[in-house]
Amino acid sequence: MQKIKTSLLSYGMSGKVFHAPFIALHQGFELAGSWERSKNLIQIDYPNAKSYPTLESILEDKTIDLVIVNTPVETHFEYTKKVLQAGKHALVEKAFTTTLAEAHELAALSKEKKLKLAVFQNRRWDSDFKTVTKIISEKLLGQIVEAEFHFDRYNPNLSPKQHKETANSGAGILKDLGPHLIDQALFLFGLPKAVFADIRITRHGSLVDDCFDILLYYADFRVRLKAGFFVRESIPAYIIQ
Incomplete structure (x- = not known):
């Protein structure tokens, strides 16, 4: 079975508690790493994971299938749009976006690109x-x-x-x-x-x-x-x- 290679956009409490442990445990997924602006914390917990220095470095990695957008809410629309435009599936934390218009735009973009887009409602x-x-x-x-x-x-x-x-x-x-x-x-x-x-x-x-x-x-x-x-x-x- 081909695993879904997944990256996080943050490795604070959200990434460390709500996402990384479940991705690492699930046989259908592979934890590729996380965007970390100044530290390499994910590698301490998951030695095979990678700390990506920029969002662009994640988007340019052709091996990554799914990106979890777990950054502050005001960034969700901007980052999710870039993820979809890069041809990657997206899972977005709540609140999905800050306006209904932004939500509709992302939904239309995912449909156009034939990509999966979902909100994380744990x-x-x-x-x-x-x-x-x-x-x-x-x-x-x-x-x-x-x-x-x-x-x-x-x-x-x-x-x-x-x-x-x-x-x-x-x-x-x-x-x-x-x-x-x-x-x-x-x-x-x-x-x-x-x-x-x-x-x-x-x-x-x-x-x-x-x-x-x-x-x-x-x-x-x-x-x-x-x-x-x-x-x-x-x-x-x-x-x-």
């Missing part, structure tokens, strides 16, 4: 969400009247990662954690008839949104999606009434 395989999915699909609760999904934490301090706290089109909790909760709601219930959202800044000195409360309106029930940094006591991630 939270669909969380054990608690799989349990919720099973309960709802088997109608164990009867008619649902309300659902509430949370992705909360207690951390009022600003992140040391500059790209997370710098105001730009891809920053903020709505585009960081929001895609997980929104994707799960749409996966279970489909598109709502209407949407209300309260998006706030609550941390001292923050320049980006760090709290949201989204209400999805369906014909005979409601789904509330919430995330924030000031939830000190643990509450259920999923509440289904």
Whole structure:
């Protein structure tokens, strides 16, 4: 079987925890390496992997089949477009792009080039969400009247990662954690008839949104999606009434 030779565009926490271990373990894939601007960290964990000094060096490597775009959200459109134009398949972390127009352009380009383009939605395989999915699909609760999904934490301090706290089109909790909760709601219930959202800044000195409360309106029930940094006591991630 020919393996899918795969490269990452970053080897920080995302590459180290969410991508590289699974690529290395799966028999159908081969971890080619990662774009690393100043360090060669991937080679410490995977001696056969390569540290690519530039994005261009990855795109010019004709042996690479698939590129995982796991860089900051505001770069997703630019980098994914270059990956597709280079004739390589792309897997993009959430949020896919910062605008709907960018998403449509990338989808059209992948179709034109006959390449695979997908969004990495790993939270669909969380054990608690799989349990919720099973309960709802088997109608164990009867008619649902309300659902509430949370992705909360207690951390009022600003992140040391500059790209997370710098105001730009891809920053903020709505585009960081929001895609997980929104994707799960749409996966279970489909598109709502209407949407209300309260998006706030609550941390001292923050320049980006760090709290949201989204209400999805369906014909005979409601789904509330919430995330924030000031939830000190643990509450259920999923509440289904």
